[in-house]
Every structure is written in C-alpha cells, then in structure tokens.
Amino acid sequence: MTLQATRAAREVETRRWIRCVHCGVTQYLPKLVRAQQVCPDCGGYGRLDGPERLARLLDPDSYSPLPRRIRSADPLGFTDVRPYAERLAKARGRTGLDDVVLAGTGTVRDVPVVIAVLDFRFLGGSMGSAAGEAVTVAAETALATDRPLVLVVASGGARMQEGCLSLMQMAKTGQALADLRRAGVGSVCVLTDPTFGGVTASFATLGDVLIAERGSLIGFAGPRVIEAATRSALPAGFQTAEYLHQRGMLDLVETREGLRPLLGRVLTLMTEGKPPHAEETGPPDPVRERPAAETLKLAREITRPTTVDYIGLLCDDFVELHGDRCGGDDPAIVAGLASLRGVRVMVIGHQRGHTTAELLERNFGMANPGGYRKALRLMKLAERLRLPVVTFVDTQGAAPGIEAEQGGQAWAIAEAIAGMSELTVPVVATVTGEGGSGGALAVAVANTVLMLENACYSVISPESCSTILYGSPSHAATMADRLRITAPELLRLGVIDAIVPEPEGGAQASPREAAEAVGTAILGALAEFTTFGPEELRAHRHARFRRMGEVADAG
Incomplete structure (x- = not known):
C-alpha cells in the first residue's frame, strides 16, 4: 500500500465527512482525498501531509527514505504551558513521524532526485535542529549522488523552543544549498501553504527554481504581525503566491494537479539532454544586400x-x-x-x-x-x-x-x-x-x-x-x-x-x-x-x- 493510500485509509476509518475551511461546505472525505484535498465546491486547497506530498509528486514505489533517522532533542529543557519534550512526544504519536522532515530518494517522471518534505502537522512545520539537520543531510546526499534536490516546504518558521540553536539552522541549510550551487547540482523548491519565517528566509527561497502551489501564503512575517506593526490594511492578495509571482519573487505558480508534470519537465530540462551538434547543410543561400x-x-x-x-x-x-x-x-x-x-x-x-x-x-x-x-x-x-x-x-x-x-x-x-x-x-x-x-x-x-x-x-x-x-x-x-x-x-x-x-x-x-x-x-x-x-x-x-x-x- 502506498504512503497516500495508508494515510487515506486511516482518515476514512475515523471520519467520513469534513468541512471545507474555505467555503464551509461539508465534503465526503474519501472523495476529497481522491481530489488531492481540493474542494469541489470552491476549489480551495486543503493541506496535504508529508506522505501525501511524496505520493503525489514521486513516481509510484520509487521512494526510499534516507537511512539516518533524525529527531529533535530538548537542548534548553524548555517549558511553556507544557514541557517541550512532551510536545515532541505528542507530535510523534499523532503523526507517526520522527520530526518535521521526511527525506529520501526517488524519481519524478523517471528523473532521479533527492527529496525532503516538511510536514506542517508536526509542530506547524517549524524548523528546529532536527529539521535543519535533515534538510542539510538531504542536500549533502544530493551533492554526493549528483541528483537534483527537491524541497517541498510548509512551515510556520523557526522553532522557539530550541532558542538560538533553531536560528542557526538558517545558516546551516543556507550553506548546504550554497554547496549545491557551487557544484552545479540543481535544486527546486516547491512552496506550499503556509511558508513563513526563518524557513522562507533560508533554504525555501534558495532553490534554483522556485515553484509555488496556487493560493499559498508565503512571506517572512505573518500578515497579522504586519497589520499590527503597520496599523494599516494589507493590499488585496498580499503574500499569496500569485501576488509574489507578479512581483518577481517566484518563477512559477502551479495548480496542485499540475505540480508533478511541471516538476518533471523542470527536472528533465535541468539534467537531461544531448551535446550540441552541427547539422549537415548545403551551401548557404546568398545574402541580399539592401x-x-x-x-x-x-x-x-x-x-x-x-x-x-x-x-x-x-x-x-x-x-x-x-x-x-x-x-x-x-x-x-x-x-x-x-x-x-x-x-x-x-x-x-x-x-x-x-x-x-x-x-x-x-x-x-x-x-x-x-x-x-x-x-x-x-x-x-x-x-x-x-x-x-x-x-x-x-x-x-x-x-x-x-x-x-x-x-x-x-x-x-x-x-x-x-x-x-x-x-x-x-x-x-x-x-x-x-x-x-x-x-x-x-x-x-x-x-x-x-x-x-x-x-x-x-x-x-x-x-x-x-x-x-x-x-x-x-x-x-x-x-x-x-x-x-x-x-x-x-x-x-x-x-x-x-x-x-x-x-x-x-x-x-x-x-x-x-x-x-x-x-x-x-x-x-x-x-x-x-x-x-x-x-x-x-x-x-x-x-x-x-x-x-x-x-x-x-x-
């Protein structure tokens, strides 16, 4: 059974109906899963988890996780309303994941890739030491194998509970992407809803090609923070993928259905082709001087x-x-x-x-x-x-x-x-x-x-x-x-x-x-x-x- 089918079956076992967060219409969950969480009434996008993203983007049965399993520690012994260690344990139990990032190898339209996907269900996709390490290891694997790196991002930003160590992951991942650039190994970042904070200001926007899923909210500071700071209404469509594309910050905006074929085309154009060759021709036509x-x-x-x-x-x-x-x-x-x-x-x-x-x-x-x-x-x-x-x-x-x-x-x-x-x-x-x-x-x-x-x-x-x-x-x-x-x-x-x-x-x-x-x-x-x-x-x-x-x- 595929990652997507496993997740879908688990959901269907627990509930059959779900309300669309965009239009409020109740939808039949099995039908919504088949539609990639796209509401048939309003076209609004629901969020996909990490296993679903992998299943939707990679060729069937091509995914193989990286051998190293990486989990967050609790370097500060941090406690707010509950201990950080308890939050981590709960997130692992609820999602079945070690941490935010699922990383491995696979193929997209037969192009071999290294892929890392952030799962927003795990503490809002926040980047702590484990997430930074997983993205870096994925980049290092791409460098060692000369495979393009695909990053699929959904994140609220840096993880506060790890303090400045979380902040340092911006530099660590940025260096890893810079290493790929220097070596000429291609990278593609797929930005989904939401992508914010330190993740946006580091590896998420350092890819050679930036593709955003339609309607995604992307930025550094969140819209409520900006409204509070500026005390003014935000422009229509502010921080949406379409808004950023018009302003030259993204290469492409694509529908969820179109992401896999587009990604396949981009990766093929990055990696495959024959050497330039002179074609046999007859003598050139005379040039007319006017x-x-x-x-x-x-x-x-x-x-x-x-x-x-x-x-x-x-x-x-x-x-x-x-x-x-x-x-x-x-x-x-x-x-x-x-x-x-x-x-x-x-x-x-x-x-x-x-x-x-x-x-x-x-x-x-x-x-x-x-x-x-x-x-x-x-x-x-x-x-x-x-x-x-x-x-x-x-x-x-x-x-x-x-x-x-x-x-x-x-x-x-x-x-x-x-x-x-x-x-x-x-x-x-x-x-x-x-x-x-x-x-x-x-x-x-x-x-x-x-x-x-x-x-x-x-x-x-x-x-x-x-x-x-x-x-x-x-x-x-x-x-x-x-x-x-x-x-x-x-x-x-x-x-x-x-x-x-x-x-x-x-x-x-x-x-x-x-x-x-x-x-x-x-x-x-x-x-x-x-x-x-x-x-x-x-x-x-x-x-x-x-x-x-x-x-x-x-x-």
Missing part, C-alpha cells in the same frame, strides 16, 4: 517572428522562468529552460509582440532594469547547471523614462554586460530584428553573434541620430546608411560572426523556414565550443570583444 533604410523597415515589421515564436518553432520543451528576485518581472524579457532540438539550453530574449495589446504589455521589447536583472540571474543559473546560453536580440533599446532611471537602468545594463562577459558556458546571440544600443548588447555579449539577413544592429536608432545631429529625424535614411547597421556591413566590421539567410520577403514571410535556419546556425555555433573548458570560453569571449574597434596612433 539599402539600410529598407532593411530597417523589414527588421521592424510587426509580423516578424519574435523570441516566443522562435522558441515555439525550435524547442521541444520550454519552461519560462520569471522574476528578478528584487520586486519585478519584466515581460519585455522572456527567459527559461529549454530543449533546443534535444540540447539543453537557457533561452533569453527580448519580446516585442505582434498585436497592439501585446506591444503595450511588453513595452515594445524595451526592457526595464528588472528585465536585465532577470536575464543576468538566469544566465548565472545556466552557468551553475552548465547550460549553454542562447539569446535573441530584438529591441529598439532599453526602456527610457523616470521609473527606469529610478530603478537603476544604467547599473542593470552594466551588470548584465559584465556578468555575461564572465560566464564560463558557451553563449550564442542572434540579432533577429532590431538591435538597439546598450539594451541590445546587455544580452549579446556572446562567444558567437549571429544576425539575420534583414536585421539591424546599431549604437542608436537612425531617427535619434538624425535628431541629435540635424535637429529633426528627416535625415534618418542617410544616417541608417552611414551608421552601417546592416548584417553585411557589420560582418565586414567584425561586429558579428555570421549572417543567417532569410526566406524571400524576410523571416515574416515564412517563420518556420526562418526558424529552421536560425536553429541550424545556433547549434552549429554551439558545436564549435564543445571542446572548450570553462576558462577557455570566458577567455574566448574576452578576446572577441577586446579586438573590437579601430584606432589611429597619435604618433
């Missing part, structure tokens, strides 16, 4: 394929990741884990859109500081996981405006450029539309820079150049020619490494054909670096940009 103004018009065409289009046409799977972890998630930058014709990569790109509504939502592909911080965060994740970085460049430039300046636009772009320069994984950038100024370069500091035949890349838009030099945009066509913004001109200048031919009429005339050419070019470029070591990749990129520019000696 006047710069004509090329610019094609590059700006609203029907031209976007980053999302290329992802859909090229990738076997893609999981978009969100947020800069500083309070924002800029939709002008799309990024995530992907399988590009079987090759694991991190894809990052500007996203303009095709309709007026999407153009406005995406700010015409002009990223704010949060977009560049998100891009850099995910580049660093790619480096930890040893994933090549593939970027798509298509923006008039970085977002202008008061908010962008207040948010540190220049600082964000500078950090993205410097951070991308230091990556020790292969980076291939493709200019697909309009590459404008530092907003484009911030995701284009690559080992190889490709450019579509009808794309443009420039220090400034021709219109702005004309306005600055002539007082109006009337000389834009002339400036477009003089700025040398087309692919053939930039290839001659050494700014780009190769031109990707487009179908007759441009990429917008046949997006699938254009995507095929782009995918082949990207994989060919990545294949050139399969024998490069980490430091060689960084040195190659540094040397590429070191030789840029022409100077004349003064004498």
Whole structure:
C-alpha cells in the first residue's frame, strides 16, 4: 500500500465527512482525498501531509527514505504551558513521524532526485535542529549522488523552543544549498501553504527554481504581525503566491494537479539532454544586400517572428522562468529552460509582440532594469547547471523614462554586460530584428553573434541620430546608411560572426523556414565550443570583444 493510500485509509476509518475551511461546505472525505484535498465546491486547497506530498509528486514505489533517522532533542529543557519534550512526544504519536522532515530518494517522471518534505502537522512545520539537520543531510546526499534536490516546504518558521540553536539552522541549510550551487547540482523548491519565517528566509527561497502551489501564503512575517506593526490594511492578495509571482519573487505558480508534470519537465530540462551538434547543410543561400533604410523597415515589421515564436518553432520543451528576485518581472524579457532540438539550453530574449495589446504589455521589447536583472540571474543559473546560453536580440533599446532611471537602468545594463562577459558556458546571440544600443548588447555579449539577413544592429536608432545631429529625424535614411547597421556591413566590421539567410520577403514571410535556419546556425555555433573548458570560453569571449574597434596612433 502506498504512503497516500495508508494515510487515506486511516482518515476514512475515523471520519467520513469534513468541512471545507474555505467555503464551509461539508465534503465526503474519501472523495476529497481522491481530489488531492481540493474542494469541489470552491476549489480551495486543503493541506496535504508529508506522505501525501511524496505520493503525489514521486513516481509510484520509487521512494526510499534516507537511512539516518533524525529527531529533535530538548537542548534548553524548555517549558511553556507544557514541557517541550512532551510536545515532541505528542507530535510523534499523532503523526507517526520522527520530526518535521521526511527525506529520501526517488524519481519524478523517471528523473532521479533527492527529496525532503516538511510536514506542517508536526509542530506547524517549524524548523528546529532536527529539521535543519535533515534538510542539510538531504542536500549533502544530493551533492554526493549528483541528483537534483527537491524541497517541498510548509512551515510556520523557526522553532522557539530550541532558542538560538533553531536560528542557526538558517545558516546551516543556507550553506548546504550554497554547496549545491557551487557544484552545479540543481535544486527546486516547491512552496506550499503556509511558508513563513526563518524557513522562507533560508533554504525555501534558495532553490534554483522556485515553484509555488496556487493560493499559498508565503512571506517572512505573518500578515497579522504586519497589520499590527503597520496599523494599516494589507493590499488585496498580499503574500499569496500569485501576488509574489507578479512581483518577481517566484518563477512559477502551479495548480496542485499540475505540480508533478511541471516538476518533471523542470527536472528533465535541468539534467537531461544531448551535446550540441552541427547539422549537415548545403551551401548557404546568398545574402541580399539592401539599402539600410529598407532593411530597417523589414527588421521592424510587426509580423516578424519574435523570441516566443522562435522558441515555439525550435524547442521541444520550454519552461519560462520569471522574476528578478528584487520586486519585478519584466515581460519585455522572456527567459527559461529549454530543449533546443534535444540540447539543453537557457533561452533569453527580448519580446516585442505582434498585436497592439501585446506591444503595450511588453513595452515594445524595451526592457526595464528588472528585465536585465532577470536575464543576468538566469544566465548565472545556466552557468551553475552548465547550460549553454542562447539569446535573441530584438529591441529598439532599453526602456527610457523616470521609473527606469529610478530603478537603476544604467547599473542593470552594466551588470548584465559584465556578468555575461564572465560566464564560463558557451553563449550564442542572434540579432533577429532590431538591435538597439546598450539594451541590445546587455544580452549579446556572446562567444558567437549571429544576425539575420534583414536585421539591424546599431549604437542608436537612425531617427535619434538624425535628431541629435540635424535637429529633426528627416535625415534618418542617410544616417541608417552611414551608421552601417546592416548584417553585411557589420560582418565586414567584425561586429558579428555570421549572417543567417532569410526566406524571400524576410523571416515574416515564412517563420518556420526562418526558424529552421536560425536553429541550424545556433547549434552549429554551439558545436564549435564543445571542446572548450570553462576558462577557455570566458577567455574566448574576452578576446572577441577586446579586438573590437579601430584606432589611429597619435604618433
């Protein structure tokens, strides 16, 4: 009998009906268990215990507990209304658990993992020495076996009855997750309701990918504490998973039913894939040289394929990741884990859109500081996981405006450029539309820079150049020619490494054909670096940009 079936049978033996805590409607318990504790009337989520979580997330019969059994001691001899030792004994008797954390190995959609689940029934999922030790041992096991670590969290925070020793578990578990990061072993944290306090401020939010179950309350201080401290009403949806996702603090929010398949996809993209390979092709199509103004018009065409289009046409799977972890998630930058014709990569790109509504939502592909911080965060994740970085460049430039300046636009772009320069994984950038100024370069500091035949890349838009030099945009066509913004001109200048031919009429005339050419070019470029070591990749990129520019000696 599975863990889930054992728990369900025990519940059914003692009671047959239960009242939903969200809507108050009485539900038939066996039916509710089958529905994963999701109320059929209001859709509200009841809490799942540790064994249920394991049964719902892992492949059947794949779970094996870690051999070491860890229990809390009573280091302070603590007593409140009852002795701490008595509380522990009662919690063990009621739950059948040694302590908060169930830890072991298993598989998720056939991907081997180490998993640790916090059970809220055991003293509110609080983290004492035993919980900290169990999470740390799980992380150490993941490190030793090179398996990704999955943490499923439900906690009220640190355990007061163990005093400062409980507080120290934040550092212990944080170090354990840092060890995984340094070794390039992936980790995924699944945050459920509730996740608060010292657990949130330590291992729960240190995973490479943060997934929250829909409707979960997540934070540091509890809402009642915040209301009392501020003496003001909290915003609607405050501290819910959805609220935090909108503010860039979480990668994904998922339904309970969708957690296992999503987790399987993320883990597969983290761990499985074939090496980059060059595909056999015939001789490249000839590149047509057009006047710069004509090329610019094609590059700006609203029907031209976007980053999302290329992802859909090229990738076997893609999981978009969100947020800069500083309070924002800029939709002008799309990024995530992907399988590009079987090759694991991190894809990052500007996203303009095709309709007026999407153009406005995406700010015409002009990223704010949060977009560049998100891009850099995910580049660093790619480096930890040893994933090549593939970027798509298509923006008039970085977002202008008061908010962008207040948010540190220049600082964000500078950090993205410097951070991308230091990556020790292969980076291939493709200019697909309009590459404008530092907003484009911030995701284009690559080992190889490709450019579509009808794309443009420039220090400034021709219109702005004309306005600055002539007082109006009337000389834009002339400036477009003089700025040398087309692919053939930039290839001659050494700014780009190769031109990707487009179908007759441009990429917008046949997006699938254009995507095929782009995918082949990207994989060919990545294949050139399969024998490069980490430091060689960084040195190659540094040397590429070191030789840029022409100077004349003064004498």
